[in-house]
Amino acid sequence: MSESVLIDQAICLPAQEVEALIKGQTIATIPRMFIDPGRQFALYPTNTSTLSLPLEPYYNANLQKIAVNNVARVNSERVLIKVWAKCELCQILDDTEPLDVLSKSTIWSKEALKEVLLQYHYIFLAYLRVYELDKPIEVSITSTSQFIPLSQPTIVIEPKPVFNDRTFAQRKHQLENRQPPLHPQLEELQSAIASLTISQPAAKQLDDDIKVFLGWSSDKLIKLPDPDLAWINDIAKLGDRSIEQDDKKTNYQAGTDFENVVRDSLELLGFTIDYAHKGGAGGLDLFCSKPYPLFGECKAGRKIPNDTAVQLLNLGMLRRPDLFSQAAKLIIGPGEPTTQLQDAAKIQGMAIIKPETLQKLVKLQSNHCNSVDLFKLKEYLKAGQSDEEIEKYIDQIYTDINLRSQIITAVKELSEQDNETAKATHPSFTVTEIRVHYNATHNPRLNDEVVHDLLIELSSPLTGYLGRIKGSNWNSDRFYFLRDLLVN
Structure with missing residues (x-):
């Protein structure tokens, strides 16, 4: 559809059905009259329905909660119209239609479909291709008519369909052939979490993922930044004080902050941290017990001190002599290690990486959950400077x-x-x-x-x-x- 579209009328539909069309839960509605294919109109949500039935038996279970919430939102005096639609097909169904099959393929209960047949003798099933409006239309009209004129017609230059062509074709085919939902359990889950999406970002992300999987949305899954993981972008800055912005921070506070962010990083990667070891004066900075023992020393500053490898050796042997010799050993700090530190690390089997490398690894794990295999990672923790090896592993992933x-x-x-x-x-x-x-x-x-x-x-x-x-x-x-x- 490349030509501009004039929207100068609206069809009055129950608010819950309009919301279901917007969310992609359905592509059909049951109007009170036949709609010519190709006809275009806005979707006006009303409090009224086609029938005088209560909501509970009117819609299938997964839509009932959403239906109640949306009817409560509609103000009979001023209503916002958010979408418009084009009728792609309108079928006339009579009492030969298997209503139990139709119910499973749509949002209406079998009882509601029986009532429509009883009152009108036919069911008009309109297949609607729904498009978003650039700007909602506010109306104050109340009417019992099926179609109403818009006092402020709008021209759509670039239509924004809820579904792309391929997804809509699939949904239309499924409905025409009365195919039931492929994943009813997921639909139940989506219905259960729908009320949580406004207040809980995690529920919103899961809701979006489920709707794409079900075919209710053709949007790509875009992973939004998690505000709880913003600290990942500060790993390098906290470790390398040459790029530290807070010059008033004491060395002790800088060291503590870096130790904390390293522990958070290793936990996100999948390690189990033993919090009995919290660094401090004379303490072991970090010890991971699972999936394999790992001893670590964290150094915030502008370079790693020469005696860091000896310090890690002494503390590790003092705290856990039963594990230290066979465990993975890691030094994390800024700058280029001196030859003396490099030699000591190679002799003791200690890997040295920069805070920037840890940040890249953690960001990868954050963007692609469980992509980092800790046992494979261990193979890249080579004695001495290991940044190039870790970079190779990141590139391979x-x-x-x-x-x-x-x-x-x-x-x-x-x-x-x-x-x-x-x-x-x-x-x-x-x-x-x-x-x-x-x-x-x-x-x-x-x-x-x-x-x-x-x-x-x-x-x-x-x-x-x-x-x-x-x-x-x-x-x-x-x-x-x-x-x-x-x-x-």
Whole structure:
């Protein structure tokens, strides 16, 4: 739709149905009259419904709570219109329609659909493609008519659909074929957390993720910065006082702040911190007990003192002589270590890294949860200066994530091509088809076995980037696109 659109009328719909259309929970409504396909109009939320039934039996369980909340919000004197729609299809259904099947494919209960048939003898099921308005329209009209004129018509230059073309085509196909929800348990979970999304950012992120997975939203999953993790951006600054902005901070306070942020960093990476060791005068800065023993010494300043390796050796042997010799040992501090410190660290098997390197590692873990394998990380903690080795590990992780993102993109591109040519609405593809499409534009070339392993990983319920239709053997499995993997 490239031409401008004039919106000069609105259809009056129950507020809960308008909200469900906006949220992507449905693409259909039940008007009181037939709507010609191609007709365009704003969606006016009202307190009234098509029927005189209470909300509880009117909508399916997952929508009831949302329905009550939205009816309570509607002010009969002044209403904000947020979206407009284009009717893509309108079906006329009679008493031969299996209402139990229709109910499972829509937001209405079987009892409500029976009541519509009883009152009107037909059910008009309108499929609506919904678009956001650049600016809400405030109206003060109250009317019992199905359509009302807008006193202030608006012209839409660049339509902003709730769904992209591919997602809407899938949803339309599912409804036309009366396909029930694929994941009813997830719909129940989404309904349960809906009321928490305003006050709790974590619930909002989970709600967004679930809606994309269910196909209620075609937005890419964008991970918003977590305000509770803002400290990650200060790791390097707290460790390297040459870039420290607070010059009034004492050496003792600077050291304590850096020790604390290192403990937070290692915990986020997955280590279990033993808080019996909290540094201070004559104390061991940090000890991690799981997944393997790790002893650490933190030095905030402009460079690491020469005796740091000896200090870590003495404190480690004093506190935990039973573990120290076989444990991982880590010194974290700024600047280039002297030859004396380097030699001592190599003899004692101690790795030295800069605060900047720790910050990169923690930021990677924050952006891509559980991407850092602590046992693999241990292999890169080489005796002496280890920044280059850790950088290699970070680069390898990003390479692995990029590969998976490219495989997902290959499946997505195949889906979009299939929609354009065959008008398929829920396309899926074999391992070979995906491998051929991937290899046409990417290096290194992959074989079917490698691609299948990656597809199985990406279609796991714990990742959910792809869906899988299991075949009789691994080579007959089929996969389809669900959501993007953004590389941060």
